[in-house]
Amino acid sequence: MTKLVVMYPKPADPAQFDSYFRSTHMPLVQKMPGLKSFSYGPTKTLDGSDAAFFWVFSGTFDSPEAISAALSSPEGQTAVADIPNYSKATPTILLIEETEG
Numbered sequence: 001m002t003k004l005v006v007m008y009p010k011p012a013d014p015a016q017f018d019s020y021f022r023s024t025h026m027p028l029v030q031k032m033p034g035l036k037s038f039s040y041g042p043t044k045t046l047d048g049s050d051a052a053f054f055w056v057f058s059g060t061f062d063s064p065e066a067i068s069a070a071l072s073s074p075e076g077q078t079a080v081a082d083i084p085n086y087s088k089a090t091p092t093i094l095l096i097e098e099t100e101g
Contacts, residue, residue: 017055
């Protein structure tokens with residue numbers, strides 16, 4: 001399994017970000033082909049203070065190739081094009097290739 005991780009900096013209006021992400025953006029993301037599972041939400045450090053990133057999305061796919069296919073699909077392109085509607089700052093995007101230990 002491979003994860004697509006999207007980390008967002010703190011927006012000017014956190015409540016608006018939260019509302020838009022949950023009600024508008026996630027329905028778009030859920031249409032992406034090959035998405036097996038996902039999680040998302042606001043972040044805090046272990047001591048409860050603000051973290052380096054405000055919000056993190058993690059989506060699981062079968063492989064890096066499956067992520068590429070999902071992002072290049074019409075559904076993926078729609079989801080990516082929606083990001084500026086709720087986040088003025090560019091998010092940090094990572095791939096995590098999981099290993100079992």
